Amino acid sequence: MAQAKKSTLVLVAERAGVSIASVSRVLNGLPASDAVTDRVRTAAAELGYVPDATARSLKVGRTEQIALAVADVGNPVYVSMMREISTVVTAAGYRLVLSSTGSDPRDQIDLLVGLNRGFADGLILSPLRVPAELGTQLRASRFPIVIIGSVPPGVELDNVRADSVAGMALAVDHVADQGRERIAFVNGPVDTVPGAARRNGYLTALRARGLPENADAQVSAKDFTYRAGLAAATRLLEQCTPDAIVCANDLLAIAALNVASRGGLRVPDDVAVVGMDDTDIAELANPAITSVDLGATKRAKAAAELLLRRLDEPDADVQQVVIEPTLTVRASSTRGDTP
Amino acid sequence: MAQAKKSTLVLVAERAGVSIASVSRVLNGLPASDAVTDRVRTAAAELGYVPDATARSLKVGRTEQIALAVADVGNPVYVSMMREISTVVTAAGYRLVLSSTGSDPRDQIDLLVGLNRGFADGLILSPLRVPAELGTQLRASRFPIVIIGSVPPGVELDNVRADSVAGMALAVDHVADQGRERIAFVNGPVDTVPGAARRNGYLTALRARGLPENADAQVSAKDFTYRAGLAAATRLLEQCTPDAIVCANDLLAIAALNVASRGGLRVPDDVAVVGMDDTDIAELANPAITSVDLGATKRAKAAAELLLRRLDEPDADVQQVVIEPTLTVRASSTRGDTP
C-alpha cells in the first residue's frame, strides 16, 4: 500500500515499461493511449508514487506558495486576517507561508530579500511601520506583492486599505448622536501606521462635529495590548471625565471598559465605550463592546484575491481597494434600552 | 543597486570570470583564494544575486520549511502555539507553512499525502479528532512528524501531551478547597480529543475528592466557542445551582461568567468560574478569570524542539513529553480578598 522509500518518475517508468515523459504526461492528464495510461496508473499506484514538489517547482518556475507577513501572529486582527487569507489561497491551490515580522523593522527587509530567493510566488504584507528602506526593497522585488495598509511613497503596488477616518467618524458620531460631548480617545503608539491614521480620524471627526479638541482627553498606550491599555485608560481617567471613550482597538477598549467600571463608572450610562476592529473579543466583554469594523476580513480577502489575480496576469493595472467601515452597536454604548 | 531580472550562478560566474563551482563555493564559505573570493563577491553584489531556494532544495534534499497543521487558525490556544512554534523554527532557519485542517478529517489525510510531495522537511500536527485512517497515513510518512496531543494506537511518533487529568484536578481542588461542593462543568464537544480528556479529568477529580457526580451539573457546548458556551451555560444554570463552574476552555468560561452575572449571580461570591488554557483573554474578562494553564506554549515549544532534533538525528529514540499544568488564580474564584 504505502511505502517508506521515495519513488520517482524513473522508477514508475521502469515498472510500467515506458519512458519518463509518458509517465509525466499521463499523470498530468495530457493525451496518451489507453494502454500506456493504464500501465502508468497502476505502476504509480503500486509504488505509491507522489511527484516531488521541489523538482516540479524548479522546472515550472512556480512554488505554489504564498507568503504572508504580519507584525504579530498573536494579534486578534491579524488572526482573523490570517484565517481568511488561508482559506482563500488554499482554495486556489496555494500553500501559505507565515512570517512574523515582529517589531524589528529589519525583519521586513530580510523577508523581502528572502522572497527574491523564490520560496514563494507572491507576498501579502501588512507593515506596522514603514521605514524608508522598505520602499526601495519593495520596488526591487521580482515577485508580486500586495500591501495591506498604505504603500510607501513612490511605490506602485496593489494594496487594500481601511478607511480610518470614516471609521473614527462612525464611532464619534455614534456617541455624539446620543448627546455625549466629552469624547475621549485611547490610541495605540502614534508612530505606527494604524496609530497615526486613527489619531487623524479622531481629530477629523471631532472637528467635523464641531467638538473641541482637548489634549487631556487623548492618551496613547505604548502598545496595542490590553496591559498597555489598562495603564493608558487609568491615566486618561485621572486627567479628565469623559462621557464616551473611543479606542483604537478592541483590546484597548476592553481595558478602558474595565478601568472605568472598576473605578465605579457605569458603562454605558456614565460613559460609553467604543472599540475598533470588531474582533471576536468585542462580543465577550461584559457589557459587550460596540466596535467599528474596519473590515479586517474583507481586507484580507481582497488582498488575497488581488494577489491571485496578479499571479494570473502580471501586467494588469495596479489596483487599490478601500474597504468601508461599519459600526456594530452593542451594549457598551447604548443607554437604557440595551439590544 | 537592485534589479528586476533574476540572476543566476552562471551570470555571476561569467561576470567574475570564474566557474560556477567557484561561485558556489565562495558563496557557501568554502575555501577559495582571496582573489577569487573578491571577484565573486563583487560580481554577486553588482548583480544583486540571490541564490534560488528551489534549486538548492532540489539538490540538497531539504526545503528548510516546517509544516504546522492545526484545526482552527482562529482558536486562541492554537494562536499562541503558532506564535511559539513560529519563533522557534524561524530561529533555527526554517520557514513555517501553515495548514488549517478545518473540521473535515479528510484535510488531515490530504495534508499527509501532500507532505510526501516533500514541500516541507517535517510536520507538527495537532489533531482535533483522530480517525483510523490517520494512523495508517502517519505510519506511511517518509517525513518526521510530531504530534501535539495523543497519538493514534500503534503509531510510534514523537509527541507532546497535556495532562488534562492533573489540570482538571487543579481546577476542582482549587474551588473545593474553598468549601465549594456543587462544582459544575461546561465542556466542549465530547467527541473531540480535548473534550474527552477534560471530561475524564473532571470526573476523576470529583471522585478523588469524594464529591458526587451529578449529571445535571454537566453540559457540553457544541463547540469550543463563546457562542456555544453561552447556550451551554444558560442550559446549565437552568438545571442546577452550582457554587463553582469549571470550564473546558477560557471562551466557555467567559460565557459562563457572563451568563451567571447577567443572571444576577455574583462572581466569585455566589459562584466561582475557572477556565482552562490560560489564554490572553482570561485576563481581560471582568472579573479576570482563574485559569488552568495546560501549557500550550510550552507544548508548542517542546513540539518544535522535538521536530528540530529529529531533523538533526532521524534515528533517535521516539520521545514523549508531558507538560504539567499550572493554575493561575485570578478574581473569578477568590472570595473576598481579591488579588
Added chain:
DNA sequence: AACGTTCTTGTAAACGTTTACAGTCCAGTT
C-alpha cells in the same frame, strides 16, 4: 632536478521534474 604534497580551480554529473522536438506507426489518400 625530479618528486610528492597541498591548495585551488574547473568539468561534469546529479537532484526529479516538464516539455520541445523528432521519430515511429498506422490509416487514409492519391
Added chain:
DNA sequence: AACTGGACTGTAAACGTTTACAAGAACGTT
C-alpha cells in the same frame, strides 16, 4: 505503391543549484 497526416511515444535538454572528481599550480623535500 508511395505519400500525407495524425496520433502517440521516446530522447534529450532544460530549470539553478551542489559536489565528486580530476587537473593544474605552487611549493618544499630529497
